[in-house]
Amino acid sequence: MPSRAGGVVVVGREKKSADVCLPIGTVSAAHARFERDEDGRVFVSDLGSRNGTEVDGRPVPPGGPRFELSAGDVVTLGDPHLARFEVAETTGRDLADAMAGVRETAAEAERNAKAVAATVNNARAALS
Secondary structure, three states: OOOOOOOEEEEEOOOOOOOEEOOOOOOOOOOEEEEEOOOOOEEEEEOOOOOOEEEOOEEEOEOOOOEEEOOOOEEEEOOOOOOEEEOOOOOHHHHHHHHHHHHHHHHHHHHHHHHHHHHHHHHHHHHO
């Protein structure tokens, strides 16, 4: 999340398009934009992603109005099994640690998805 008023963070799959990179196939290159306003409120907007953005199961319309977030909200980027995050209150070093954890979790989810795909392909081949 942006740490200061007026701050913006773009989350996506590609480093050249996003401030925070999640290497997950169902996350678009530039998937969602998080911004903090002058009053300290945090908002998310979908940047026209292919697989959508949700907050607590409610879709955030692509290119539509931004959605205000609160602590405890669950934000989903694309597949809910691979990129689902809970909004938490955090500041300073905690934020950097949290983002490192998000990146690590996203990488693990992507590895798990690839392993599942390989298993399915092997099963298909065995049945052919």
